[in-house]
Amino acid sequence: MRLSRTFRLHEKVNLQLLAGGFNIANRSNYASVNNVVGPDFGLTPGFTTFKVSGNAALLPTQPLAFASAYAKREFPLGFRLDF
Structure with missing residues (x-):
């Protein structure tokens, strides 16, 4: 989110004040997951599929x-x- 206000100082000169905000709710936004696993990771007898997702x-x-x-x-x- 960004807010701005422009002030005219002279005919050809303007001053713009800027205020912004990133991650205002302060939530954890994960960027990457450690996806290095062994060749047999997730292979459980009797199951044919395995859902791979991150775990905090x-x-x-x-x-x-x-x-x-x-x-x-x-x-x-x-x-x-x-x-």
Whole structure:
């Protein structure tokens, strides 16, 4: 989300104030899953399919654990001078 406000300083000069927000709800947004597994991982006798999905309860070094996440809540501020 981004908010901005423009102020006219002179005929050809504008100042724009900017405020933005990323991950405002501060939720964990996982970026990658450790997908390195052995050749027999998930093979259980009597089952023909195995659903592979990430698990937040595992350590990052274990198979199917989340290995990294995107940045936490951020609120960048800035300005822009147009002339």
